[in-house]
Amino acid sequence: MKNAFHIVRALPLALALLMAGCSVPRLTRAPDSARPAVPANWSTDQAVSGADAVQAGWWQAFGDAQLSSWVELALVRNNDVLTALARVEEARANLDVAGSAAAPQLSLSAPGLANRSLSARTGQMVHVRSAQPVLQASWELDLWDRLGSLSRVADQRLQASQADRDAVRLTVAATVAQAYIALRSLQAQLAVAEDTVKSREDAVRLLTDQVRVGYISQLQQSQALAELESVRQSVQQLSLALQRQRIALLQLVGGSGDDQAQALERSTLSDHVRLESMSLPAMPAPGLPSGLLERRPDIARAQLLLAASDSNLAAQRAAFLPQVSLSANFGSLFINALDYNPARVWSLGGSILAPLFNGGRLQGQFDAASAQRDQAAYAYRGVVIKAFGDVETALVSSQQLQAQWEHAKEREKVLGRTLGFAKDRYEAGYASYLEELDAQRNLFAVQQEVLRLRQNQLENAVALYQALGGGWQLADTAAPQA
Numbered sequence: 001m002k003n004a005f006h007i008v009r010a011l012p013l014a015l016a017l018l019m020a021g022c023s024v025p026r027l028t029r030a031p032d033s034a035r036p037a038v039p040a041n042w043s044t045d046q047a048v049s050g051a052d053a054v055q056a057g058w059w060q061a062f063g064d065a066q067l068s069s070w071v072e073l074a075l076v077r078n079n080d081v082l083t084a085l086a087r088v089e090e091a092r093a094n095l096d097v098a099g100s101a102a103a104p105q106l107s108l109s110a111p112g113l114a115n116r117s118l119s120a121r122t123g124q125m126v127h128v129r130s131a132q133p134v135l136q137a138s139w140e141l142d143l144w145d146r147l148g149s150l151s152r153v154a155d156q157r158l159q160a161s162q163a164d165r166d167a168v169r170l171t172v173a174a175t176v177a178q179a180y181i182a183l184r185s186l187q188a189q190l191a192v193a194e195d196t197v198k199s200r201e202d203a204v205r206l207l208t209d210q211v212r213v214g215y216i217s218q219l220q221q222s223q224a225l226a227e228l229e230s231v232r233q234s235v236q237q238l239s240l241a242l243q244r245q246r247i248a249l250l251q252l253v254g255g256s257g258d259d260q261a262q263a264l265e266r267s268t269l270s271d272h273v274r275l276e277s278m279s280l281p282a283m284p285a286p287g288l289p290s291g292l293l294e295r296r297p298d299i300a301r302a303q304l305l306l307a308a309s310d311s312n313l314a315a316q317r318a319a320f321l322p323q324v325s326l327s328a329n330f331g332s333l334f335i336n337a338l339d340y341n342p343a344r345v346w347s348l349g350g351s352i353l354a355p356l357f358n359g360g361r362l363q364g365q366f367d368a369a370s371a372q373r374d375q376a377a378y379a380y381r382g383v384v385i386k387a388f389g390d391v392e393t394a395l396v397s398s399q400q401l402q403a404q405w406e407h408a409k410e411r412e413k414v415l416g417r418t419l420g421f422a423k424d425r426y427e428a429g430y431a432s433y434l435e436e437l438d439a440q441r442n443l444f445a446v447q448q449e450v451l452r453l454r455q456n457q458l459e460n461a462v463a464l465y466q467a468l469g470g471g472w473q474l475a476d477t478a479a480p481q482a
Contacts, residue, residue: 023320024321027313027314027317030374034374036384038290042395054468054469057471059071059465061279062281064180066180066267066271067180067181071177071180075172077254077261081169083168084161084164084168087165088165091158091160095155102151105138107136108133110133111131112129112130114128115129128336132331132345134331136327136328136329138327143324146323149314153315156307156308160305166472167298170472172252174463174466177462178459179248179252181275181455183249183268184275184455186241188451189452190235190242192451193234196440199440220434223437227441278458281461283395286391286468289391292468295473302384305376306380312372316369317366324351329346390463391468394460394463394467395464401460405450411446412450415446422436422439
């Protein structure tokens with residue numbers, strides 16, 4: 001026992017001698033070019049009256065219960081969300097594995113032996129039967145924080161996977177909301193087109209009677225028929241687009257095999273809610289540009305992966321230093337030569353593994369980890385730049401789309417009055433039907449444009465909510481989540 005303790009006491013001296021021959025590389029920082037620049041302000045006036053911070057359930061601000069149902073169903077059944085949840089569980093398991101490396105390791109073995117051989121001394125056959133149950137213990141002393149660094153890597157990657165899960169949830173919610181808005185827009189455009197078809201069919205029947213009695217020329221009838229077929233073609237195109245959008249929306253919520261999804265689909269298609277009935281939320285307060293760094297899960301993920309790469313670099317540096325391990329064995333020996341009376345056996349020792357020559361393997365691993373850290377830094381910079389661009393684009397588009405929609409609505413009113421004037425002139429005999437037909441064509445076009453601009457406004461509001469993080473909080477990644 002004394003010899004074992006002498007060995008343990010001699011470990012520091014041996015370590016000092018071994019470290020004298022080690023060349024440990026120096027830790028470096030990420031390149032300065034990887035630091036993202038925070039803009040001084042946004043490209044638009046952020047002092048919006050009545051603007052509030054983004055809430056977690058931001059989709060409820062549109063005032064559409066079915067929209068909320070679609071989003072909430074997708075957050076439960078979407079395949080990307082479920083995959084992200086599985087990645088979180090994998091990262092949590094990897095953290096357990098990394099943490100166990102720093103703990104003492106215990107194992108139990110019970111080898112048995114049966115042997116029949118010829119004794120060289122007596123010339124007789126000797127039968128040996130033995131069993132030796134042994135409890136084995138080992139522990140690596142983490143003197144240079146190598147194992148601690150690897151554990152921090154696993155913990156930071158777990159937090160990054162949680163932030164990635166939240167980023168996926170935000171993306172899915174925004175995609176579903178925009179898909180639902182597009183579906184409502186197509187429904188509204190189809191309703192306008194169908195109403196236009198009915199009115200033009202009535203007009204064509206009237207013109208046919210007038211051609212029969214010679215009141216108007218066949219040219220006016222032919223033009224009316226051509227316009228009718230054009231609108232009928234628009235109906236078919238919109239019907240096809242509506243069916244495609246229905247399928248796309250179902251895919252976002254996990255496919256059509258679920259009864260809940262099918263019921264929601266039937267309710268949505270049968271309920272012809274006007275697109276204009278959806279509330280256009282007030283522009284949320286963007287806050288300061290620097291605050292965006294703490295409000296987007298994708299930025300948090302990139303930041304955590306950068307921290308994990310720094311921790312991994314520290315672990316690779318520690319690999320240049322000696323690894324010290326302690327081991328102990330305690331057991332009993334049962335052998336037939338002793339009538340199976342147990343004999344206690346034990347051992348206690350330590351080991352030092354110091355790299356002396358490895359052909360540049362450790363240096364190569366360190367250089368690779370350093371390059372990976374630089375990649376993570378540039379990836380973080382790229383995510384931050386994209387985030388600022390997303391917010392600026394949504395803020396600028398919000399004002400421009402509002403102005404375009406107001407102009408289109410005013411033009412719709414003017415063209416509505418123009419159509420009334422054209423009808424009066426035609427019925428009074430002051431103009432041909434072609435004048436009225438031209439007014440109908442222009443009114444139909446602007447009605448579709450108004451609906452598409454409203455769709456763009458609603459979709460841009462969704463994009464702004466997404467760009468601002470959708471009410472996400474940085475503290476969410478600190479605690480483990482299911």
